[in-house]
Amino acid sequence: MTEEPHILLVDDERDIRDPLAAYLSRNGFRVSKAENAAAARQLLAAKNIDLVLLDVMMPGEDGLSLTGHIRAAGVMPIILLTARTEETDRVVGLEIGADDYVTKPFSPRELLARIKAVLRRAANGGGEVRAPETENYVFGPWLLKTGERELVDESGVAIPLSTGEFNLILAFVTHPRRVLSRDQLLDYSQGRELAAFERSIDNHISRLRKKIEKDNSDPKLIKTVWGGGYMLAADVRRL
């Protein structure tokens, strides 16, 4: 490792800021602390920051606004810390351009894993790999709504997906008409929820096919490529 990644931690609560900074330092990161958006802007300008950990609810300029500001300036990875659990907050945060989010109270170990995942993705080519979780995709007769994590059929009925199924279909629609090996699928679909994707890819493929194929024994959308892996045999349109 050439140099320790530099994390900017922005939170108005000293009770979070100090122990979290200490924890991250102990686990191999350099940490700068800011107690509000203004201080954060100064540090961002002055120092070479690799990732921003950002509290959403702060007095004065809030985390969402600062996220917009940072995103407008470049591809700096951002993880939001939020005290609310409502789905809309998650969608809004990701829409504005955050890479990930954790809900308070969070497990520091899980946060560590997410920080590493986001940094790894950023190192692998930045924004391109980041699967935009706020876009919708149309393929075949289906509409994939990423915010709600569900497929909508032609009659408007929504089919909720499990995390594994969702991550898999997201990997397919972002790489349509390309043969994807099991390793590639694992790679593309990992990231947000690590734990839920332990089970085999084949199992998830079979579950997905049950949901989206007309005839399960003769799949037209997700095709098996002998010796290669799987392929989404449909054109995808972004909405």
Next chain:
Amino acid sequence: MRRFLPRSLVGQIALVMGLALLVAQAVNFYLILNDRQMLSLAQNEGPAITRFVNVALEVAAAAPAEREALLRARDGRGRFFLASNSLIGAASTPRDARVESRLRQAAADNGLRIRNGRAAISERVPDFLRKRPERVSRQIQLLLMSVQLEDGSWLNARLITPRRDPWLAARLAFATFLLYAIVLGAMILIARRLARPLRDLTAAARRFEGRSEAPTVEPRGPADLRHAIEAFNDMNHRLAALLDEKDRMLGAIGHDLRTPLASLRIRAENVEADEERQRMIATIEEMTTMLDDTLVLARTGRAREPARAIDVTALADAVAEEFRGLGHSVTMDNGSRQVACIRPNLLRRAVRNLIDNAVKYGGSAEVAVRDGGGERVVIEVADRGPGIPDLELANVSEPFYRLEASRNRETGGSGLGLTIVRAVAVNHGGELKLENRPGGGLSARLLIPRS
């Protein structure tokens, strides 16, 4: 009988006012008709009767030989003649009782003593009038009168009088009916003017779910009703503001409690002793769960999430899959696709709580989604755990209710799991049914209407 009576405002007003008006109009009709008939008698037949009585007096006073000449002198607009019989047979022509009594009255008033008096009205045009134009003959009638004088002879007369109005009763009845219809119509119009805003008010009260956009009813109708509607609108707004305030407060509490919990959770990592650290983390997580559950329960009543058409089977399957991903044994009976209009995040939370309970107390869960009949979908989550004593089945979905022995505090949880499930069911207009299974274990069935 009672069930045939109208229940609505318009119906009741129409019925009561209709009946009251009917009675009043009937009495009125009878009185007016009688009055008009008396008037008609006085105007039409009255002069003829007086003339007849005067002639009879002259005849009674004259010597028998002079009588015929006297009568000829009195002819004109009618004919008088003496006979040994009455012109009017006792039963032949229909006799007119009104005219007869008036005739007797006139005779008595003028001191004419008669043995008998008869009268009838004939509409047959007499021969001597045949040559007159029909227009005239249609306006006249023949009044037949006959009195038996003291000496036993009958004085008969056929006198021309204006024809009675044959349509009098019909015209009166028509006027009465017209009045009846106008008044009743106006009454129903007013009642409907009252009823329509009342209906709107009822609909708005039913529709009110406590969201910030409280339904506003357009104030209309009479002033009293408008005031009531305005008061209702104000009340709705106050209620919505109160509920908004509650939401804001819960949000603030949630935020304020989450921050120290998050701080504790981070510091817990510093604890060196493994067992101690694990216990602290478990306690913090339990507090977080309780906080979350309390907030969810408080918000379920007025969920902002819109209801959408969702494949409920796929939803339950996705939740079951998440549990399997965490290493739990959850089977899913993927029978058939069951579509219902639901709030997916709320329902997902309910199914998660049910599976969580089954896994916690029964070690595994069997999930199935079926058609429940009556336009409902059933989500069943069953386990093979110890079940719940029948006596306590009704209580377990009460907030913070805990069972004594097998399902106790040791297993953790907020004590709100089933309360939330029930609240979600109620939010969707459905219900939660808990039953012990034959052969052991608990079956929880969530019945949700399709629309």
